[in-house]
Amino acid sequence: MTISHGTILGGLSTVPDLEPALTGYRDVLGLELVEEGMLAEELAASWNCPANTGSPYAVLRPKSGAPCWFRLIEQPAHPHFKPTTTYGWAAFETTVEDVWHWPDALPADLFEIVGPPKVLENIEPAFIPMQALGTGREMIYLNQVLGDLPDTDLPRAASPVDRIFIVVLATPDRNRSIAWYCGRLGLTRGADYTLPYSMINDAFGLSPDTQTTITMVSEGRMPIVEVDDYPVAATVRARHDGMLPPGNALVTLAVRDIDACTVDWIAPPSVRDGALYEGRRAACAIGDGGELIECVEVG
Template identity: 60%
Template sequence: MIGKGTILGGTITVPVLADAIAAWHDVLGLELCEEGEVAADLASSWGAPACAGLPFATLRPKSGAPFWIRLVEQPSHPDFLPTTSYGWAAYELTVQDVFGWPERLAGTAFEIIGPPRAIANMEPAFIPMQVLGPGREMVYLNEVVGTMPGFDLPRAACAVDKAFIVVLAAKDRAASVRWYVDALGLEESATFTIPYTMINRAFELPADHLTTLTMIASGAMPVVEVDDYPAAVTERPCHDGMLPPGNAMVTLAMPDLDSCKVDWIAPPVVRAGAISRGRRSGTVRGAAGELVELVEVGS
């Protein structure tokens, strides 16, 4: 059974679909399960009508976990810089043998931004590393090595497995936290203040500059990490009528879409495809303007 708040997918925009498929399939080992063109009504439901007809592909971990990466081919945006704008900042995936990944990724389409290292205040629960993919998407590869009080951290059943958590760059951390709690019925969990390497590098801040983040959970399952961002953060540059570049959209499971207190971009409808699988889905915008696709999975 898929529980409320389960991260079903992350949508990524890429300039050349074939190259991105090769990277995610050949390098990270996900299995290709769907290819096609974005239907016009689906693109409109994302608030991205210009994506109609664009090629896409969907991949899934070899573990068979209910998680998919959807790659949509659209032109790169010249002003997009990862980790500097509001919206989805990163998808964190659970992996095996994180210390072996730098060698495996050498010379591939994935650029290592941060090598494996423990995080202050969060050790020894997991060891993350950070990479940029072919669409300049930020991906964290996390190996769970211990426990964290209050959380059931997902351990990988294959080399690169399902989502660990997704990271949101918030305009107002408290407002975003309230939105996930009030609109989707998720729960506010722990808050941490840490020296956040990726943010400090992106904004050229001192290494010891501190960032506060709040975890959104469903019971013990982590779902969204909501991060404060420095004053220099900007709106995500975006082509008219298209998806945000890089980490574009997150798909979450909901037991009942009618119970969600949201403003739908378009009314939810039953959709086919690898992620919706004949269930109702619809897309909304969160408090930071982020796209959240919701799929009704029943209770």
């Protein structure tokens, strides 16, 4: 299978208890469990989270076989973490076959629905989004794709819940973050959209008609990172010393040539085995918004 430069290979979320989270992703969302274990010291160090060494983890994949892995890592919840109010990864957007199935299918003890399915305003209705929080307060969008945008191809789901096709980044400086991904990873700035963003407005207690500008960072017609303007009240995400950020913690992207990425790696690129890596070179960096962004070389 050919994997394109910029493909989202995975999203990693932290959860306070791995077992119920695994029940949610495997038994409810229908993803396939492909690997379990304890986080290796070298990998934890490469993410700048040495205190996560030995943390239980699980890796899941869509039944479609798409090259996208959902990783869950157990660590204590942080009392000051509130979703959609801090900088870093804000959400992972997945493509689903039937968005209207999910409001009644998500158990309340495993998922909190924060945005029921609705048709977006001010942009072409290419998909119907729905938002839910998992047990680690990680945000997952369940989007049913209806069609493509004028400059963007959106993937149709080939399993009930399929791949992550957009990752959402909250950043203190949208243009600077866009420049980071374009200049350092060789991606392309896409279109801007301005719309009432209910997740942000609700989180900050803003008027429902408050407008937010978002920009897509892409590779050709493939969307990758949605970079969102955040209100001035947004803050740096609180986290335990030496551990991953709570919630949506880390994103992994495919790159053609890891040596061509002009970033400061936390640790030098090295060959990694197991699910997602499959013997490829990988390294992790900290983006301009403080987010953890891991790159895996696909040639």
